[in-house]
Amino acid sequence: MAESVSAKQFHDEQGTAGWHVLYGGAQTVYPTGSFATGVEFIRRIALDTVAVGREPDIDLRPEAVVVRTASTPRGRLDALDVELVQRVSAIAAELGLTPDPSQLHTIQIAIAEAEGTSTRDFWVAALGYESLGGFVVDPLRRGPRMWFDEISTPGRGRTHIDVAVPNDRADEHVAAVLRAGGRLADASHAPQWWTFASPENHGVDIAAWGDVDDGA
Known part of the structure; x- marks a missing residue:
């Protein structure tokens, strides 16, 4: 091995x-x-x-x-x-x-769930995906993988998109999102990731940690 x-x-x-x-x-x-x-x-x-x-x-x-x-x-x-x-x-x-x-980025989707609730089987059936550890994934690795985010804190965004970018391009990507009308909702984890809300309050995380961290 x-x-x-x-x-x-x-x-x-x-x-x-x-x-x-x-x-x-x-x-x-x-x-x-x-x-x-x-x-x-x-x-x-x-x-x-x-x-x-x-x-x-x-x-x-x-x-x-x-x-x-x-x-x-x-x-x-x-x-x-x-x-x-x-x-x-x-x-x-x-x-x-x-x-x-x-031109490089990858996407995953964080599915919000109420505490004690699991929708994993629904997404496996609906998308033709399969369960893999903490993720639901496309068996042929074409579509974005999904993970499940148990949320109990009031006022926080729910289902959101994670966009992984090269670490050395993260600042440029973040600046582009801000210029396009994004609202920085949480920068407490920067420079690992930044949480944005769109003008219509859709949640997006810009993630740069995988390119320098072991936990990709």
């Missing part, structure tokens, strides 16, 4: 520049400029994963390829993830592709 790796240890390794540890593991976006370039990139990644013994999640679009790797469905990392990232980075460099973290 490969040795576990923290977010800090991951970033300290050579060949991981441009990658970030967000919900679901280490990931990045490679703009490709064409569908054909993306297909060739993925073909070469597929050939290289044989030697590593781990296959990444890959999302192909005409304009970009998103690559993500983790040792567990919860998004933990180990030494094989580091090796995989290093190999993908080397292939990208050979193809002239550069990661663009400005």
